[in-house]
Amino acid sequence: MKADSNSRTGRIGVAGTNLLFEKLGWIFREQPIEDYGIDAHVEVVESNTATGKLIALQIKSGKSWFKEKTTEGFVFRGKTEHLEYWQEHSLPVMVVL
Template structure:
């Protein structure tokens, strides 16, 4: 029976990414059963303490993922159903490109501000400087705070919607029953 080289390349990407994060002291949990666009969960570790902050990872490996480039990074193109799944996911999602020859992984957060639509679907630029290494941990930690449960509420999404000279933000916030808040609906 012939071995599937695509499957082997994918396994190398997941294992290589796991090794990079494990060496940095973070917790990597592969999703071995029924992968629907999330290959692993990553738990942020701060000061040798597991934080409970999780990030979902979609990992791609092999030369074909590194062919298309801009001056800033690699171009990742995907299907619309994957993007919709990731944007509705309960965890923040990152796409990771693993270069198995160089043993380097590049990452980018998936959010509406960095995913332009194209004629056929969408694309995501994965910056050359966003390698999985000690220098990127702080930025990944900040991204992991997409969902923050604090004092009876959870921030589901937070977005800068500034325009012109006006600085504005939009947030979707879920209040817990325990917060004792009263729900009001007002119209103006």
């Protein structure tokens, strides 16, 4: 059976994001079941204390998300329905490319 490269790319993106937040000392919680636009939550840690302050993450890691480069980084062009979902979310949402 052939392995799905899109699935592998997504897993690499989640793992890499997890590593970044672990290095910050923040708590990373993947949302592996029923992903509706939020791949993980992170909890802010200050002075080695969990604060209860959460940020929702949408993680995008495929090459297609890196097509439009600027001097500051990349342009993210997602779907309007996703933007509306994130704007109405109970947590602030960060898109991670």
